[in-house]
Amino acid sequence: SGLSMIGSSMIVSQVLRSAKNRENMQQRLICAMSIVDLMVSTVWFCTNLFVPAFFKTNMGFPWASGNQASCNAQGFLVQAS
Numbered sequence: 228s229g230l231s232m233i234g235s236s237m238i239v240s241q242v243l244r245s246a247k248n249r250e251n252m253q254q255r256l257i258c259a260m261s262i263v264d265l266m267v268s269t270v271w272f273c274t275n276l277f278v279p280a281f282f283k284t285n286m287g288f289p290w291a292s293g294n295q296a297s298c299n300a301q302g303f304l305v306q307a308s
Contacts, residue, residue, distance in 0.1 A: 228268045235265040270304045277301035 242258040
């Protein structure tokens with residue numbers, strides 16, 4: 228997911244920098260798809276941070292630092308993306 232975030236960021240920056248690319252419909256569609264991919268990759272990259280801290284010791288999630296509300300918010304973001 229980290230590589231996807233880097234690749235999508237590069238595509239978005241290349242399309243938005245060039246006026247010629249911004250005028251091309253195919254480039255704008257690729258840019259829009261890359262923006263969505265960047266959002267999805269970011270949500271998936273941060274999944275362990277939103278897991279309730281209870282799971283850190285009991286279930287083996289070493290980066291778990293969230294609570295029930297953050298877990299619900301993450302579930303919403305994953306489904307929305």
